[in-house]
Amino acid sequence: MSVVYAFVAAGLFGCGVYMVLSRHIVRVILGLSLLTTAVNLVLFLAGRIRSAQPPLIREGSERLGESVDPVPQALILTAIVIGFALTVILAALALRAYRAHGTLRSDEINAAQTLGDPFAPGEADDR
């Protein structure tokens, strides 16, 4: 079964990469969200799939019996929430960018470039 999951994780990763390479910033954001999901799955698979038993210690027992590896789960759990927050922050930025520039194309949002080279000589230059 791992082969199928590995195929799906790798495939989702590729889809995410393809979308991130777009010049449409909403597509980039969705791609990043997809990429996060795929990476979480990769992390999960790295912890191996060997049991469908959640990592809960049974009543009456003092230690964890046969179950899934709990460590990757603890990592992924926070990663999901952080990835979610990142996606929403990026969406907010996209919204602001659209309001300011009237476009969602990354190559048309170039206010910083028009300011010129920040390292251009002429300014006070400390060595």
Added chain:
Amino acid sequence: MGHRSAGWLLALLPAGLFAGFLRFTPAIEAGRTVTERFAWAPSLGVNVALRLDGFALLFCLLITGIGALVVIYAGAYFTEYSASERARFHALILFFMTAMLGAVLADDLIVLFLFWEATSVISFLLIGFDGASPSARRSALMSLRVTAGGGLALLAAILGLGVTLGSYSMTEVIARAPELARSPWAVPIVAGLLVGAFTKSAQFPFHFWLPNAMQAPTPASAYLHSATMVKLGIYLLARFETVIAGVPLGRDTLISVAMATMLVGAYQALRAENYKSVLAYSTVASLGILVMLVGLDGPMASVATVGFLLAHALYKATLFFCAGTVLHATGLSKLRLMGGLGRFLPVTALASLLASLSMAGLPPFLGFISKEFLFEAQIQSSWNAIPVAIAVLVNAVLVGVAGVVTLRPFFMGRDRVREVKHREVLGLLVGPMTLALLGLLISLQPDWISRAVLRPAVASIYGQPVDVTVALWHGVSPLILLSAAVVGVGALIFVYWRPIHRRLRTESPLDHYEAEHAYDALLRGIEAAARRTAGYVRRNDLRGQQWIIMASAGAFVLWGLLAAGVIPRARFGLSGVRFGPAVVSIVGLAGGVAAARARSLLAAMVATGLAGLVVALTFMMNGAPDLALTQFAVESLVVVLLTAALLTLPIAAPPTRAPRARRLDAMLATGLSVVIFVALIDVSAAPQRTEISAFFGARSYVEAFGRNVVNVILVDFRGFDTLGETTVIALSAVIAWSLLGPRMPREARFLADSRTGPFILVMATPLFYWLLLALSLVVLLRGHNEIGGGFVGGLTAALAFAIVALAHGVGIAREKLRLHPLMLAGGGLLIATASGVPGLVVYGDFLRHVWFEADVLGVHIKQGTTLLFDLGVYLAVLGTVLAFLFGLTREAER
């Protein structure tokens, strides 16, 4: 209290420390060492181990004694500075003193290194004290780069010592020097030590930072360049003498570098025009003498090191004080413009005269005795006559310098200066007069100091007691002849100063080889290389930039796989494949592909959500219900939030890439997929390391009283990590809130919220709202033992509000919340942080959870601060998601 008394008051601290160190003299005199230690990072073998022996005591007395005088002097010197600038200076000087004391008292080499670097950083701030001046900034950066760069070499050497000998204790390392010498790492370790010490003590070719550092206010120069900062390198070399001598050419390197430094310092001192520069270059020459003395073998070399260290600290600090008073009084910096200042500054002139006589090595001053030691050490050592000849020449130049810096400004050329801005005041005189008189008193009454300070200092660097006889008259010997030669040549140099100076100031071919040029060229080179690199990897197009990042990430993974010699250990075979889950996953992949190909943003969003839901199902079916719940909640919230945002954006998204670019991107994406796939296949066939999981599995219930191992890891074992992640989440709420639209007035909000959703949704909303809220609390409360926890709970509660917002508009949702979402997020963070405090109080460990048990009304209750922590996470997540929700809707409705 006026500003003027601040220096006197502050000087109580270093003076008190000076008195405190004096109390150790009986113990040190008896040959004991005083040690203190407490554990710092015991797992790394690093302890704060402090050790006071004779050599350290000599330094401590110099640092605190001269420190007190510098503080008094600075109080009177900065009359033209604002109160806050004086305060800054005094704070920096006292910090610097602390760092110096730490460095000379540390026995643990890691601790020594930290204080060593602290002196570099604080001296950077002192040299660049006048931050508005570009040259001060340049000099400060230069000294920081040179000394802190050398500090890195020292760190490498220290780590090498730790790895080779298994100890960071200086005492132990020095005792085991012969063992170290047999190690193949001995030469690189000694090289690192030397570079660290040479940069700090301004040895050739790193000497150039010291004259530039004269940009510092003069009280700082008096402190840094007489007794403290630059002597730290000498301190290190003297401590590690046996280690350095243990490697081939160790002593030869010391003596050769020292001779080069002496010659360069003397040559530049003759050329320098500024009062302070002359002193600076003479300091470079003196530091060269000290390094040479460390390099020489024999007991007299150690005696001479200690003697010259003391004599130089006393007279050089005095001369810097006098230079400061002159600059303060006249505003002039060039020596040739000064003259006849003895009329205006008589006591300063006297102090300068006394110090110069000591520097010139004339009897009966301490400088004379230390110079006798120097020649005796050279004659006794196994070296040939070259160091002797150079020492005579350089000392003669120092005699000339001593004459020039005192006689020219104070006594000659009476008509050059007619009036001064400031006269001398008591605060400007205490320092120079005390030190100048000490240089005389010690040589006249040497008994106590040589018994209590000098002899123990020599014993601690030589390794065994040496009989130190400080006496002015040794009879007619080769020594006195050498001294006479020095004074004779020095007098000639003084008399012919003008012609020599003019002659040397003309352009010299040597100028091209100055180390400072190399420094500048190096900086330019680094800058150009950085520019070139940026030119290669920086694109003005987001796609181009992403390409570089993605392609290099893929290349690195591929390289790692190939370098590890991985032949994918695939255990193929579709025997384990279950039909249902396989179909579900393939549907998820189809969702991903659809998202990538979608023309409409809405379709892309839905397809992305489909992929997310399938991954959640995959978690569900493979023993990760916690992850599944979290992912389900997140996917639902993403749909709600992004829809709100997308409402204002054009839904149609025409392709932004040319067909050819798309094909190229598809190829890169496919390539990366293949790399990931191969890596994953290999990983799943590799044997699994389960030590960590087994640890958590065995300890979760026994130590943390929780049955849900994932939750226990999050709130207890790795609680600090989780607190950090919760902080990130709460901060993202702040970012979103400030990014998204301005606040609407209350009235307008109600008008905007008049819309309602579909009838069925509106009818079902109260049910869903209360159900989800109750569910979220259940999930939170039982999270420690069953599926659930703060993260899932917070997301579920946010869903309850999202439904209200969908049905009745966001205004009603805000009414229901009553609190500001940022309040909620911040309050959650506060609660999560506070939950660590009981552990801090009870066990002394922050975030170690405290459990208590009680019988309330016959019911047995066992609860820990873990619940409080999870509640904090719950509130932070809820507040954050609501900040997103309210902010995005508000922005969309604008």
